[in-house]
Amino acid sequence: MPAWSGDPHRHRGRVCHVTQEGVDGQPRTRPLGTGPSPESRPVSYGRDVAGRLPQRWIVLLPLKRLGAAKSRLEHADRALLALAMATDTATAVAAAGTDVVAGVLVVTNDPAASAAVEAGAGAHGGAPVLAVPDLPDRGLNPALRHGARLAAGRWPGHGVAAMSADLAALRPGELRAALLAAPRSGRAVLADAAGTGTVLLCAAPGSELAPRFGVDSHARHLRSGAVDLTGALGAGVPGLRRDVDTVADLAAARLLGVGPATSAVLGTAAANAG
Numbered sequence: 093m094p095a096w097s098g099d100p101h102r103h104r105g106r107v108c109h110v111t112q113e114g115v116d117g118q119p120r121t122r123p124l125g126t127g128p129s130p131e132s133r134p135v136s137y138g139r140d141v142a143g144r145l146p147q148r149w150i151v152l153l154p155l156k157r158l159g160a161a162k163s164r165l166e167h168a169d170r171a172l173l174a175l176a177m178a179t180d181t182a183t184a185v186a187a188a189g190t191d192v193v194a195g196v197l198v199v200t201n202d203p204a205a206s207a208a209v210e211a212g213a214g215a216h217g218g219a220p221v222l223a224v225p226d227l228p229d230r231g232l233n234p235a236l237r238h239g240a241r242l243a244a245g246r247w248p249g250h251g252v253a254a255m256s257a258d259l260a261a262l263r264p265g266e267l268r269a270a271l272l273a274a275p276r277s278g279r280a281v282l283a284d285a286a287g288t289g290t291v292l293l294c295a296a297p298g299s300e301l302a303p304r305f306g307v308d309s310h311a312r313h314l315r316s317g318a319v320d321l322t323g324a325l326g327a328g329v330p331g332l333r334r335d336v337d338t339v340a341d342l343a344a345a346r347l348l349g350v351g352p353a354t355s356a357v358l359g360t361a362a363a364n365a366g
């Protein structure tokens with residue numbers, strides 16, 4: 093039986109055409125709605141057609157203080173959801189394969205969120221998940237520049253990738269596909285589901301991340317020289333492109349299947365409402 097039985101998005105082999113070996117072999121053993129699981133082993137290790145090992149990346153996940161996060165999400169459990177989605181995002185990123193993702197840096201000034209995401213995502217194995225303070229504390233782009241500097245100092249030779257921490261339906265294989273598709277020099281960008289925002293910005297070793305997140309960030313990243321991955325990856329990575337800002341976004345993520353932390357918060361909310 094197909095492992096993602098019941099989930100229409102999981103029957104199309106949608107990531108197969110953009111990746112090396114490994115993604116296709118990803119065990120998909122979870123039922124719809126539970127998202128990435130600890131047992132998920134999404135990868136195998138391999139070289140590309142030129143015989144090269146993959147570029148390894150440090151992934152930055154910026155996270156606002158939970159009290160201020162997700163202001164557009166009209167939900168009674170907004171702060172809990174922000175934390176749960178960040179935990180699910182970090183868990184999926186860490187599970188993308190340590191040959192591609194060498195580490196996850198959560199950049200946040202929320203101490204409770206730091207501990208919870210490190211523990212929640214770290215419990216599932218894969219790449220190490222480390223929270224670091226957002227020292228600039230001046231918004232998203234300064235937080236990312238700070239994270240990128242830390243990453244370059246601590247992991248020279250690695251690429252740096254910035255993502256949104258609200259990708260509740262992200263699958264490890266989707267990120268793996270995107271990072272394997274990113275060029276080994278310069279910057280690359282992937283648009284969100286709406287096509288206007290950015291869910292992934294990559295800077296290969298030797299390039300500045302130069303983040304321009306905010307309104308129309310996809311176009312701004314393109315104008316600043318980033319290569320567009322959106323056409324190549326397209327509809328093949330729906331969970332990666334599905335950032336969650338509104339209740340409509342959350343409904344769309346639930347259709348794809350959210351991760352276990354988000355699923356638990358939504359389940360509790362539904363039980364309380366009933």
Ligand SMILES: Nc1nc2c(ncn2[C@@H]2O[C@H](COP(=O)(O)OP(=O)(O)OP(=O)(O)O)[C@@H](O)[C@H]2O)c(=O)[nH]1
Pocket residue numbers: 153154155156157160161162163164165199200201226229230231232235256257258337
């Ligand atoms: N560390 C840090 N992360 C941030 C900051 N601003 C936004 N983020 C994170 O960046 C990602 C995208 O953020 P936004 O969409 O601007 O904010 P949000 O909290 O997700 O949603 P809204 O409040 O509705 O704008 C999310 O993972 C946020 O938590 C910041 O000033 N510092």
Ligand SMILES: C=C(OP(=O)(O)O)C(=O)O
Pocket residue numbers: 256284288289290291304305306307308309310335337
């Ligand atoms: C910050 C961004 O997204 P959003 O505000 O939609 O989370 C962005 O896409 O650059």
